[in-house]
Amino acid sequence: MLTLKSKLRDVRAHPIGSDIIDKLLFLLNLPSWLIDNPIVGHLSLNTLRILTGQVVSLGFFEAVLKLFNAELEKPIATPVPPAPAWWKEAVFYQIYPSSFVEGGLRGILSKLDYLKDLGVDAVWLSPVYDSPWDDNGYDVRDYYKILPRFGTMDDMEALISGLHERGMKLVMDLVLNHTSDEHMWYQAAVKDKASPYREFYFFRESEELPNNWTSFFGGPAWERYGEQGAWALHLFSRKQMDLNWACPQLREELYKMARWWLDKGVDGFRLDVVNLISKPVEMPEGDPFIGSLSGYIGAEHFFHGPRLHEFIEELRTEAFDPYGAFSVGETPGIGIQMGRMFSDAYRRQLDLVFLFDHLETPGHTRFDDYRYKATYLKTFFAKYLNADLGHGWNALFFNNHDNPRMVSKIDPDGTYVELLAKMLALLQLTLRGTPFLYQGDEIATQNQKFTSIDQIQDVESLGLYAELLKTMSPEDAFKRILAGTRDHARAPLDWDAIERQRKDANSVWRFYGALIALRRSSLAWIYGTLEFLSPTDKSVLCFRRCLSAREPVGAQPVGGGRPVVVDGPVGVAGSVGVAGSSFYVEANLTPQKRKSHAPVGAEVLLCNYTGTVPSRVLKAYEARVYRLS
Ligand code: ISL
Secondary structure (H helix, E strand, O other): OOOOOOEHHHHHHOHHHHHHHHHHHHHHOOOOHHHHOHHHHOOEHHHHHHHOOOOOOHHHHHHHHHHHHHOOOOOOOOOOOOOOOHHHHOOEEEEOHHHHOOOHHHHHHOOHHHHHHHOOOEEEEOOOEEOOOOOOOOOOOEEEEEOHHHOOHHHHHHHHHHHHHOOOEEEEEEOOOEEEOOOHHHHHHHHOOOOHHHHHEOEEOOOOOOOOOEOOOOOEOEEEEOOOOEEEEOOOOOOEEEEOOOOHHHHHHHHHHHHHHHHOOOOEEEEOOHHHOOOOOOOOOOOHHHHHHHOOOOHHHHOOOOOHHHHHHHHHHHHHHHHOOEEEEEOOOOOHHHHHHHHOHHHOOOOEEEOOOOOOOOOOOOOOOOOOOOOHHHHHHHHHHHOOOOOOOOEEOOOOOOOOOHHHHHOOOOOOHHHHHHHHHHHHHHOOOEEEEEOOHHHOOOOOOOOOHHHOOOHHHHHHHHHHOOOOOHHHHHHHHHHHOHHHHOOOOOHHHHHHHHHOOOOHHHHHHHHHHHHHHOOHHHHOEEEEEOOOOOOEEEEEEEOEOOOOOEEOOOOOOOOEEOOOOEOOOOEOOOOOOEEEEEEEOOOOOEEOOOOOOOEEEEEOOOOOOOOOEEOOOOEEEEEOO
16 A cells, blocks of 8 residues: 555556656656656655645645555456457558548448558547537537438448448447537436436536536536536536446446447447546545646546546446457556556456557647657657556557647658658557557648638637637737647548549558558568667667567567467458568658668668668658568
8 A cells, every 4th residue: 555655666666656757757858767766766755745845735645645556456367368359450540520521421431442442451430429519529419329410320330331341340439438418318417406317427516616627628627507507527628528437327328328339330449538437526626736737637536537447347348348349448648557557458448548648748738839859759669669568559649630740740841741751650550559540641641721710610729729818918829729729630631632642652642551561461560579779879769570480470469478379360451470570660750860770781671762772871750661581
């Protein structure tokens, strides 16, 4: 049990402690040696609290101590080696339905051959459920209905069959942390205090705000609704009402709904903000200092709430396991070790999680107007992919519908956009983990050139803008919005550019095709070992992927342990395992020339520069794949 008297090094040894310390260092842009040296490691939490001038409240320490003590790692009961799985081999592609193509679900159906040509194995479809569209569908009014503008349930069924006929899978977006305020459960709850649906949400009757938590989209996380005017909790927009997972009837309704979709044939789910679903009954005040670092007050109480893992285990048992459904959790704010607590196969919770610590560099949050230094990717991947994840697996992505485009973060002027897009693609498809492409990645889509707040539609940006105007000029506020707005990723996909690039042998689109084909050519890319090399060169990310030649043919699972047994072609990707395959990958993460570390004489298989003979010098953002044996 950890207490205020516990030493920092013991807190560091706990998975949650380790992640929280890392997160704080990240937000403050402080090096980890500050904490990891023996003198500091011997300090007790309480001494640290006093030494830091009590800038962080006692309440924060108490909240995280509760977290530590509640989550003891489960013992490993049946150490079976993790099996090969389709979702470890698949290339995923995220479709954001309002901007992928016109024509809703039928439009998407008409593009399935396009996705197949690109090499996609599985589609993650962002929400298409009935919704008032306050947060582009992440505010569900009816989980069992398709929003008319996207089509009908028949169209949905046609899409599922269309994908399956082509050997592809469908992963739906499941929003379980909140519903729209227009959902019939919420409507019933607001109208009648005695309604059984009242318990589905968090209502509080008080004069003052129930606590100081803030919404991710600006302002307090509480709003008064309906005639009785009780406060109700909304961690996102005023129209996204948080669901009370402590209520068993609610959980049963949600599991029933997930099973209903699985009965329709969907292959799995991406679980929206799933780490937020458990909130402490007492709803304690959040720490203002921690809030000022992250931008949200109260998150320490719900980003990893008291019954989180219990709920997720139940969700898996009740809804996913009977169908063998795949699950990937969106888990903002969670670090590597807490990620493992979800995705370690022994714990039987989720298959994968999306972690976000590579989307900004240390000391920055999304709305900061700064230039992303790509050299951070070396630090991040070495740490993330080297970490002991037990029998977990990684998800690899650079973009989604919630973030400005990675190429523009690194290179706002677009000077190197094509090279950069190819370099990121090369890393995404050769590092160890499951790649999730976001629509537009395949043509190096950049940020939009917004010039005024009137062009911004996103509820998050508009909420934040209103907040910022309280403390800064409209010009400065707009600069922040421009840096971080999600609208950058939500512009219509440029199908003309796609057509052009498909015809151009040197295009980013064709490079993706070549990379996906390369990935399919050897199971080394999937199950092979990953070894980062040349650690002292901060500019060049280089690593080796290798499929062991020893019996059984296979590789070390993530983080060590027993080998995955791979015999012959498996899974949707149809990859083959050639024992002894070994590859070398290098990427210059800077726009300056850098020295190559590749073994002399290794054969270059792919490079993001065309028409030049690879030399010992790597040009700006040059990236190469070599065959070693
Ligand atoms: O916590 C954050 C820090 O900015 C957010 O980025 C957060 O991770 C994100 O907003 C959560 O995303 C998901 O849930 C939202 C929805 O608006 C997003 O589109 C969705 O991806 C609420 O459902």
